[in-house]
Structures are given as C-alpha cells and as structure tokens.
Amino acid sequence: MRSKSLFSFIIGLLLFLLYISIFTVQQTERVIILRFGKVVRDSNNKPIIYGPGLHIKIPLIEKIKILDARIQTLDVQADRYLTRENKDLMVDSYLKWKIIDFNRYYVATGGGNAYQAETLLKRKFSDRLRSEFGCLNVKDIITDSRGRLTVDVRDALNKGSSSDIVVINNMNNNIDYPNIYSNKDIRNKIDIFNSNSIAALGIEVVDVRIKRIELPSEVSEAIYQRMRAEREAVARQHRSQGQEEAVKIRAAADKNVTETLAKAKRTALKLHGEGDAIASKLFADAFNQDPDFYAFIRSLRAYKKSFNKNGEDVMVLSQDTDFFRYMKAPTK
Template identity: 30%
Template sequence: MQKAAIIIPAIVVAAVIGMSSVFVVDEREKALILQFGQVKQVKSDPGLGFKLPLIQDVVTYDDRILSLSTRPLEVTPLDDRRLVVDAFARWRLVDVVQFREAVGQGGETVAKSRLDSIINAAIREVLGSVPSTTVLSDDRTPLMNQIRDLARREAASLGVDVIDVRLTRTDLPEQNLEATYARMRAEREREAADEIARGNEAAQRVRATADRTRTELTSEAQKQAEIVRGQAEAEANGIYAQSYGQDPTFFAFTRQLDFYRKSLASDTSSLVTQPDSLYFDYDRFLQSIGDAPAAR
C-alpha cells in the first residue's frame, strides 16, 4: 500500500510533466520555444513539438495574411487642400524571432499599433508630395504602390512584410465640403455663362448672315420684277399702238372699258353724276376722245 501510494502520485506527476513537454503547432501558426524569455527554438512546421517542462514556454503567432484598417487621418497635399484619408493594409509575419524581439509580449496588438503608425506616416509622406487632384483621381494605383513600398521598408524591422496598401477613402473635411461645393458651382456657372455667350454670338452671326441673304435675294427679286414689269408694259404699249393703228374705234372701246374698270375698282367706290353725263354716253364718249386715245 505504501508503494502504491508513492507510485501513483509519481505516475501522475510524470504524466503531467510529459504532457507539459508536448505541444502542437497548427498549420496556420508559427511557434517559438522560449527559455527564461529567450528564444531557443523556432518551429514553423505543423505537428507535435517538444520542450523542457517547467523551464521552457511556447508562444504561437498567426502565420496567415492579416488585415489592418488604419485610423482616419488628415493629410495636406501640395496645393494645401486638406483631405481625410483611410487605408486598408494586408501584412504577414515573415521573421518570427525578429517579430518577438520587436514587439515583446504584446504580440499582434503591439504590431498592429506600430504598423498603423508606419502606414500613416507613409501616407502623409507620399500624398504630401502630390496635388489633391492626383489623390482624388480615379487611378491611385501608383500612389498606393509608393505607400506600400515605403511602409514595407519601415516594417521590415518588425519582422513583417506589408503585402498591400489600399486607400479606401479620400474625402474633404466636413468644414471644407460646403466651400468646395460653392466653388464648384461657381465654376460650373461661369462655364455655362461662357457657353451661353458663345451660343448667342454664333446665333447673332447666323441671323446677320440670314438677314443679309434675305436682303440680297429680295433686292434681286425686286430688280427682276421691275425688269419684267417694264418689259411687259413696253410690250403692252406696243400692242396698244398696233391695235390703234388697225382699228381706232375698237381701241377707244377698250380704253373706255379700262376707264370703267379703274374708276370702279374698289368695292366701296361711289360715283355721283348726271344721267346724261359723258360717263354713260358711249357715242359722246367716242366723239369726245376723237384723237385723244393717242394722247391718253
């Protein structure tokens, strides 16, 4: 019984010590074996590992690609227009020993804090060297690559690799938005006024050209009409002269009819005369004109 009382606790202690000397490394992790805070071994392959119980400790770190969203910060580009910028970074642990020495027991929490400062400093440096129009443009890939390369060099001392940096937001501060919108509206209104002025000028030129063309066409038409009218009157006078030579009585008759037509041309014409007036007496009319047709 005494032996059993001694052997059983010894077996339990041995089992505990044996179990504490074994650890498992996941395929998504890297492990460090520490002895009194000093790195004694690095285990990056997944599977079982062994350490000295009670003397050595095991610390594991995530070996996957990790993400980091930086805190919003204000930057001032070359044209002194302040911008609020957010960024998103992806990073990975590449040197676990250097990482342990750099961040100590803080692990990923301390690493993310220091990476945030490194990336923000890189953003300020890169975006401060270009105008705001470049930062606000659709193609910011060259700028993001510069930020990534600069942050990668600075983060190498932490034992990590910055894989990528993306600008997720580049906006004006709230207090500057209204002034910016007002300036944009003023610029658009000025451009609209310029376009309207150019349109009015073009319209005036078109109207002037049309008026000149109309005047020229009207003048030419009037000239042609006068020419035709003169030719027609000359031809009519020739016909009248010819007809008078052939039949003076018929010519006088046509002259009287023309006289009637002209005197009663208007719908409101009124004629007050005596019944025996020359106007209604054709024979007397013919006698009165005698040789007058030639004169009239």
C-alpha cells in the same frame, strides 16, 4: 492493495505530466517557450522557435507563447494628409504584414502583444505615408503615381532610412541575458540594422494599398461650389455667344429677304412696264389699222364700265357730247 493504488497513482501522474508536457504547433503558428518568464535560448544565445509539429516542454516550469505566422491585415483608419502643394487629402488605406523574426517581434511588442505590434506598425506606416504624400502634388497622387507610391512606402517601411543604424539586440537584455556583451563571440553575432525599419519589430510589410483618396468635406464643398460657379460662367458665356450668333443670323436673313424682295419687285416692275409697252404698241398698231373700229370698241367698253347693272346710274351730260354718239340713231 496499497502498493497497487500507489502504482496507479504514479502512472496517472506520469500520464498527466506527459499530457501537459506535449504541445502541438499548427502550420500557421510559431511557438516560443518561456522558462520562469525568460525566453529559452540555444547555444548561440538565440531564442528557440518551434515550428509546426509535436513538441515537448518541461511541465509547470515552461510555458508556451503562440505567435501567428500568417499574413495579417492592418486596416488604417482614414486620416488627413498634406501634399506638397499644402492641400489636404483624406486617405483610407490598409497594409499586409507578417512576422519574419519571432524573437525580435516578441521583444519589441512586449511579449508578442499583437495590439502593440499593430499600434507601432500603424504609427510607422502613418509617418511614412505622410512623408511620401508631402513629396507629391495632388495630380501625381490621383493619376499615375499611386502604384509607385505604395511600393515606395512598403520599401521604406521594410528598409527604413539610411541615417539611423543601431544594434537592435540591446532590447533583448531586458529579457534574459543582461551580460550578453561580455562574450565577444556572441557580441560579434549581434545583428545590426536600421531602427526606423519595420524589421526592428521583427515584421515585414508584404503589401500596401490605398483604398480611397478624397478631399475633406469642407474642401470638397468649396471646390464643388467653385466648379458650379465656373460651369455657370461658361454656360452664360455660351448663351451670350449663341444670342449673338442668333442676332447675326437673323440680320443676315432679313437682309437676304429685303434684297430678294427688292430684286423681285424690280423684276416685276420691269416686266409690267415691258408688258404695258407691248400692250400699248398693240393698241397703237390696231388703232392705226382702223381708227373708227377702235374708237367704237373703246366706247363700248366705256359704256360697260359706266352703267351699273342695277340701272341706278345717273349721268348729267349734254346730249351733244361725243360720249353718246354711238347711242344715237344712225343718220345717212
């Protein structure tokens, strides 16, 4: 009975050990095994990276460190950048990155610390973006250079500058092989690349994007005030030009009116004079044909105009005057 219980205990213990020995790596993950705090390496002294699938580790001795293999987004807070013209711009941006070398990433970030990785990446990205902005003026940044700018920043982050090349695997000494350079074969296999690049962190920048570019608030307000003053000056200039044109148009219109009225008056006087001449000629012709009849008609018209219809007219004239000759009784 006791042996049966011991057997069951042993079986259970074995199953438990098997359970804690097996680990699963998802498609979006990669795993590094730590044995007594040191990275497990292969025969070439390179860390063993476990891909997706089911794997086994030594229980209680080895621990796993899960690293995210997906493309991640780093949102960079809006910051002030100086252009080539010494003008400040507020730039809001973000970048996409992923881990390409899990060994370097684990070493550079102090054990795969994502926060530390983003901090280092953000600092490098900010420095590179500041350097690129310092080589461009505001017009190039705002108009057609944004696409080229982001590509240049991405390439510069991934490749770094050509003046600083170091052996990045030095940092691996701090983890688990301090005597790595004693082996000539291993030393020849050490990768040499630019320490200014993101590759030094085991990271690749996939994409860089600028979400917004604007002027600082105090600069924007000053520019808006200047633009408003310029527009007001232009408006005043247009109004003064309009008033000048209006005065010219009114003066031209008044001149045309005066000339037209003068021409019309001249024509009217001319026609009136011609009419008077014709009328005088007609009267003269009629008078020449029968002077007595003409004198009689003129006297009747004079009587009509001289005597009021109300009968209140008073005329003091001599009765022998020629004016009343047609009012006297006819004589033989």
